[in-house]
Amino acid sequence: MKIALVGYGKMGHAIEEIAVEKGHEIVLRIGIENLEAFTKENIAKADVAIEFTSPHSAVENIKTCVDAGVAVVCGSTGWLQQLPEIEHYVSAANGAFLYASNFSVGVNLFFELNSFLAQLMRKHHDYHVTLEEIHHTQKKDAPSGTAITLAEQVMRYITGKKQWVNHTSDNEAELEIISERIDPAPGTHKIKYSSYIDDIEIIHTAHNRKGFASGAVMAAEFLYNKKGIFSMKEVLGF
Structure with missing residues (x-):
């Protein structure tokens, strides 16, 4: 080819x-x-x-x-x-x-896992969901495209979240995506469901490109x- x-x-x-x-x-x-x-x-x-x-x-x-x-x-x-x-x-x-x-094959598997977990969590309203992504400082866009994909998957099932925002928020209808730019990180994405009883997290960390x-x-x-x-x-x- x-x-x-x-x-x-x-x-x-x-x-x-x-x-x-x-x-x-x-x-x-x-x-x-x-x-x-x-x-x-x-x-x-x-x-x-x-x-x-x-x-x-x-x-x-x-x-x-x-x-x-x-x-x-x-x-x-x-x-x-x-x-x-x-x-x-x-x-x-x-x-x-x-x-x-x-x-990344691993990230695409992570997408599937994220969707499945969101389906499981949609009836458990005591949990508050947030996203975090970390990339290198040369990453031009924030949040990352991967984080946006993850957020859209979450919102498909957690219907109380109407839009994502790239900052902390007290608005229950907004899904927080927190972006950090740190060298030499190739990419880390975390989805966290928090309640007063416990936390559930899934994380994908890339080691290189x-x-x-x-x-x-x-x-x-x-x-x-x-x-x-x-x-x-x-x-x-x-």
């Missing part, structure tokens, strides 16, 4: 290492030093583009890849208010697109030669 890396920072380098180990070819690397090379002609050399950039550039990057007829795996977060627009754009072009707030990178390559392998819009649920068979 021929891969274009759109975003060649630490994550792009980690993805390249794993992709090459698995026998794939990196045909294009786009970083801040060579943005002029990000053209439809160059992108078209790839079978799949893996996009890890920033909230400000992700949407246009995805569209450029779709216009070139190249499948897109996107891991940029902080732009999801435009996800319906992108899904419509991909469908209209008969393209292939896969977005995930987190590609390898889990995210290997999941992104797995997603690209899944998307290769497909059309449509997918998620990590299809990749992992959930």
Whole structure:
């Protein structure tokens, strides 16, 4: 498989290492030093583009890849208010697109665990639920896309929570997400249910970027030669 890396920072380098180990070819690397090379002609050399950039550039990057007829795996977060627009754009072009707030297999298992626990807790109104996430200081968005996914899963079942907020709150209708930025933390996410009797917590802690990178390559392998819009649920068979 021929891969274009759109975003060649630490994550792009980690993805390249794993992709090459698995026998794939990196045909294009786009970083801040060579943005002029990000053209439809160059992108078209790839079978799949893996996009890890920033909230400000992700949407246009995805569209450029779709216009070139190249499948897109996107891991940029902080732009999801435009996800319906992108899904419509991909469908209209008969393209292939896969977005995930987190590609780690462990985190996606954690998502399933979070949903199951929220279902169990929805009738136990004595418990107050909060979220906490910790990332490195270069993380541009807060809360993380992973934390937002976790919050939305919780609110699906804990219906008293109407919206998430990125600060402490005394409003029972608001789900707190507390964000910290500490180096060199790759990512920790905690969901805590507290009562006056006890606490219940589930925690996922990443030790390095390898889990995210290997999941992104797995997603690209899944998307290769497909059309449509997918998620990590299809990749992992959930």
